[in-house]
Amino acid sequence: MVDHQFRVAAYVVTWVIQLGYLGWLGLKWRAVKRRAGRGNPR
């Protein structure tokens, strides 16, 4: 039972880190895109 909880914790932590990074990447992408649209004609 405890093994099961540790395994679940490991899988959850993995997904939290990976999806957290993907979310941060999305915010960064939006920021650079907005800056491109606002600042320069390219």
Next chain:
Amino acid sequence: MKQIAIAVYAGVVAALMVWGFYEAIYVAPTDAMQGDIFRIIYYHVPSFAAAFTFFSISFLGSIGFLSFRHSHPEWAQIADAWALAGAEVGVVFCTVGLTTGPLWGRRAWGIWWTWDARLTTTLVLWLIYVSYLLLRRFAAGAQVQTLAAVLGIFGALDVPIVYMANRWWRTQHPAPVFGGSEGSGMARSMVIPLLWNMAAWLAWGVLILGLRFMVERRKQRNDDADAMEALESPV
């Protein structure tokens, strides 16, 4: 067209992730010695395999930047974007490995952490690349990319040391399962789920690596445009 290709690839990655999870939980047998906790291997080992792959990409990108920075500045910028993307995605995977490892260790060894050669060199690897990212984030000036490239190259030299650590020294961490001494290895019924998860996590890593590269290239173009604008604007 590019967006469709990314969407199709993301679909393939999602399918691989689902299949990898299914293999890890429902297909792979429970380990006779460790029980259910052993299933952490299906996320832990692929995470480090991916981390080493992406640190290697950072290493190649850093060499490319240093090689081309005078002769082909545009190529150097592309190489630098790969170096940064590789380092960042590598840190993400290394962080996963360094958090899933202690969860496994606590149940298998009774301790969260020990300063053996494998764990210590891995932590040093993580610290080097975190310092690489902090350097890129907070330092300013024309030399930042060059300094980062040098750090990226030296950081990558730790990768083979981490890999060989449990071959060269006696460690708490288990001896290598693959390519180890005689008698090492895994049952086929466990290797296949591991390979599926390896493929899935590498595919996921390639996806986020590509996205990170695109973000950095866009940022570089923004910076170039800002610099041109500043030069052209009347004083």
